[in-house]
Amino acid sequence: MSWVAVRRYSARALLALLVLVLVLIAAAVVNLVGIRMAGGIDGWRQWMDAHAGWFLVWRLLLYAVTVYGWLWMRRRLHAREPEGGARQRLLRVEVAAVLAVVALEVSQFMQAG
Structure with missing residues (x-):
């Protein structure tokens, strides 16, 4: 494998990792906002169950x-x-x-x- 191919593969892997981290951060933020809006974890679980x-x-x-x-x-x-x-x-x-x-x-x- 040439050096250019390795760099291209590394750049794609880094981009995929960045997207994964951003998705996880977005999921955490949505859950935290939902918990706050529902008045706590129990309210959030009830809303999600409903x-x-x-x-x-x-x-x-x-x-x-x-x-x-x-x-x-x-x-x-x-x-x-x-x-x-x-x-x-x-x-x-x-x-x-x-x-x-x-x-x-x-x-x-x-x-x-």
């Missing part, structure tokens, strides 16, 4: 948009790299992503029950 159906709709919509984007990207990747190696790597990532989503949803279901 609106759990809307959160489910939001997650399903987010999953649908993600699947659409993934299928679009997958078609482009298959057109660009028709050999079998890319397909195998992509299949492993798809299986891992589905297992992660299932694990998240099962944990949400277990917490609600």
